[in-house]
Amino acid sequence: MTLTPDLATDVPVDDTDPFGHEHLEDPLPFHHALREAGPVVYLSRYDVHAVGRYEQVHAALVDWQRFQSAAGVGLSNFRTEEPWRPPSLLLEADPPRHDAPRRVLTSVLGQRALRTLRERWTADAEQLVDQVLAAGTEFDAVPALSEAFPLRVFPDAVGIGHDGRENLLPYGDHAFNAFGPPNDLVQKGEHRVAQLSGWVGEQCAREALTDDGFGAAIWAAADRGEITPQQAPLVVRSLLTAGVDTTVHAISAILYAFATHPDQWARLVADPSLARVAFDEAIRWESPVQTFFRTTTTDVRIGDAVVPEGRKVLMFLAAANRDPRRWADPDRYDLGRDPSGHVGFGMGLHQCVGQHVARLEAEAVLTALARRVRTIELAGPTRRHHNNTLRAWESLPVRLTVD
Amino acid sequence: MLGVEQVGARGRSGTDRSVVQVQDKVQVAEGVVTLTLAAPDGGRLPDWAPGAHVDLTLESGLTRQYSLCGDRWDAHTYRVGVLLEPASRGGSRYVHEQLAPGHVLGLGGPRNDFPLVPAESYLFVAGGIGITPILPMLAQADLLGADWRLLYGGRTRGSMAFLDELSVHGDRVQVRPQDEHGLLDLAGFLGDPRPGTPVYACGPGPLLTAMERACAGWPARALRTERFVAAEQAAPVRTTAFDVELHRSGRTVTVTPDTSVLEALSAAGVEVLSSCRQGTCGTCETTVLAGRPDHRDSLLDDDERAAGDCMYPCVSRSCSDRLVLDL
Incomplete structure (x- = not known):
């Protein structure tokens, strides 16, 4: 990392490519350097500013007035560049246009609305864990658990049909790659993007959805005039884009954390009520969503520097979640810690609207595993899956012992 | 300055989230004052959208609901308008006669039971202090490029708050004090039912009852109202341990x-x-x-x-x- 004082603004300059494969494989050294360089750093490679300390990341996340989302939450600036798809009404919108879609989705995915799913998902998780363990106690946890459970419960909860569900993960993977620069990760998805987008779009129509899922609830809100009929399919699309890959990688993050921290697994087995804390601590520790961009709406002072109006600012949620200024012994996965306040789900009015869904899925899987599994360990070399936004595993071979 | 002010105590603790401090109190019409409220530490206040109200708990433990009528782009202050009600059981009288800058009030919410739904055109009807939730809706409708009109009634011109702020909207706004114009001509203002045009109304009970009659021929859910009577709180909230x-x-x-x-x-x-x-x-x-x-x-x-x-x-x-x- 090079630190060249920028004469105009006195911001540390860094020419690292945080989207390069070396850094996607292990982003922690760069996150450390970014935090230590200062409250804000200029990334010359992409002509953007970056924040990595908890204080500045949190502050930028909640300050929607000065850090807007409607110019895109990726590197691409929608003020000057055409988005690859119609912008999200949630993620890529500001008040006032953001208000109504957000209000509807907050209600559809609220903790109280999910109560009816808890029992069903708990049973689904127990069934899945029983099936997996019946087939053997050594397996790759990514397809067997991390992918299997969300794909088993979430598309049903939204209410989409059974055909084509294999498109969900590649679509999400591409959407999250597309927040980064147009590198090889984006290029590899481009040949399929029209087909995948087309399929996802078809699933968002009222006729394509069951009458009892999240999708139907969104259309019912349109019938009540709370959103327009034109907005409804795009709100459903948000669920399908952001609701699958994220939970898959979050469940992988927990399994990896436990496989490498056996004392913490023993703690969970002894007290399964720690499942909720275990999940949020894994979100803090691994940050499945690593980064998002904002765009300044005015000149903003960060530390001693002024970021001019109209600039992209890259927020490293993952770096903030391990900032020693905020967290004691941040690299340790610790169920004794209170992970409250981590920014792995973002913060403020764009905070992950599906966080209660994610927690419920994770709690179901962890509780089912803790009921039967005494130890978890890695059974072979692990392999990362690279994505411009997500921290993910391609393969997690594990060996379990059961009662 | 991006940093300490937003995080510090506020980011980690809920303590000062539960109160606001009166920054300013201004008489804006006969019997109407506005309060400017801020967090004691100067930090961001919780986000809100037009139609939202907050619960303010007064010194006596009385809790009253007030619509937010300021600018949501100002993250550091709230503005509310308070009418002195002759039959006040202590709430509005206390605010008018005793409350002063520097005083601290308990805060609940914001909550929004009166959200602005997306549309290309709106009609707004406000009676008296019922203008408060409507005011930020007008700014929002402008931002969205929507077509809108407001009919604003009150006892007398002098009793009607925010006339100066409303004057920038020109003939979109019809100001109709009762002593000059008589009862509001709701039918004339509404015209023929227009699908896709929500009608927002806030004001005293008789006005809202009249609105329900006047909108009888409109599509279901076209009329959206908020009754401007303080919800009866079952008991004063406690201020002790x-x-x-x-x-x-x-x-x-x-x-x-x-x-x-x-x-x-x-x-x-x-x-x-x-x-x-x-x-x-x-x-x-x-x-x-x-x-x-x-x-x-x-x-x-x-x-x-x-x-x-x-x-x-x-x-x-x-x-x-x-x-x-x-x-």
């Missing part, structure tokens, strides 16, 4: 006025997972087994509040001496 009994462990934790339930639990070694600490994300939802919560969140609707079976301990407190939580 209370006990929280933890059902599963049998322990009891005392919550003093200067700390949140969440903080008191944490200090006693009982961690409840939370996130926003503003009563907006819902992460810390906790089941209430006994006692009556003093709800300060932005999430529960009136029915859910009345049920009293759950609370958000990052901001909500207790009306009763004791709360029993499923912890």
Whole structure:
């Protein structure tokens, strides 16, 4: 990392490519350097500013007035560049246009609305864990658990049909790659993007959805005039884009954390009520969503520097979640810690609207595993899956012992 | 300055989230004052959207609801308008006669039972102090490029607040004091029913009743109203300490006025997972087994509040001496 004082603004300059494969494989050294360089750093490679300390990341996340989302939450600036798809009404919108879609989705995915799913998902998780363990106690946890459970419960909860569900993960993977620069990760998805987008779009129509899922609830809100009929399919699309890959990688993050921290697994087995804390601590520790961009709406002072109006600012949620200024012994996965306040789900009015869904899925899987599994360990070399936004595993071979 | 002001105590603690300080008090019409409210530490206040109200708890323990009528792009202050009601049981009289800059009030919400739904055109009708929730809606409709008109009635011109601010909108706004124009001509203002045009109305009960009649021929849900009568609070909220009994462990934790339930639990070694600490994300939802919560969140609707079976301990407190939580 090079630190060249920028004469105009006195911001540390860094020419690292945080989207390069070396850094996607292990982003922690760069996150450390970014935090230590200062409250804000200029990334010359992409002509953007970056924040990595908890204080500045949190502050930028909640300050929607000065850090807007409607110019895109990726590197691409929608003020000057055409988005690859119609912008999200949630993620890529500001008040006032953001208000109504957000209000509807907050209600559809609220903790109280999910109560009816808890029992069903708990049973689904127990069934899945029983099936997996019946087939053997050594397996790759990514397809067997991390992918299997969300794909088993979430598309049903939204209410989409059974055909084509294999498109969900590649679509999400591409959407999250597309927040980064147009590198090889984006290029590899481009040949399929029209087909995948087309399929996802078809699933968002009222006729394509069951009458009892999240999708139907969104259309019912349109019938009540709370959103327009034109907005409804795009709100459903948000669920399908952001609701699958994220939970898959979050469940992988927990399994990896436990496989490498056996004392913490023993703690969970002894007290399964720690499942909720275990999940949020894994979100803090691994940050499945690593980064998002904002765009300044005015000149903003960060530390001693002024970021001019109209600039992209890259927020490293993952770096903030391990900032020693905020967290004691941040690299340790610790169920004794209170992970409250981590920014792995973002913060403020764009905070992950599906966080209660994610927690419920994770709690179901962890509780089912803790009921039967005494130890978890890695059974072979692990392999990362690279994505411009997500921290993910391609393969997690594990060996379990059961009662 | 991006930094300490937003994080510091506010980011980590719910303590100062539960109060606001009066920054300014201005008489804006006969019998109407506006209050400018800010967090005592100068930090960001919780986000809101047009139609939202806050609960303000006055010194006496009385809680009153006031629509936010300021600028949501100013994250650091709220503005509310307060009418002196002759039949006041203490709320508006206290605000008009005793409340002064520097005083601190309890804060609940913001909550929004009167949200602006997306549309290409709107009609607004306000009576008297009912103008307050409408005011930010007009700014929003302008931002969205929507077509809109406002009919604003009141007893006399001198009693009608915000006429200066409304004058920038030109002939979109019809100001109709009763002593000059008589009763509002609702039928004339509304014209023929127009599908896709929501009608927002706020004001005294008789006006809203008249609006319901006038909109009888409009599509279902076209008329959206907020009754401008202070919801009857069952009892004054407490400003003194209370006990929280933890059902599963049998322990009891005392919550003093200067700390949140969440903080008191944490200090006693009982961690409840939370996130926003503003009563907006819902992460810390906790089941209430006994006692009556003093709800300060932005999430529960009136029915859910009345049920009293759950609370958000990052901001909500207790009306009763004791709360029993499923912890």
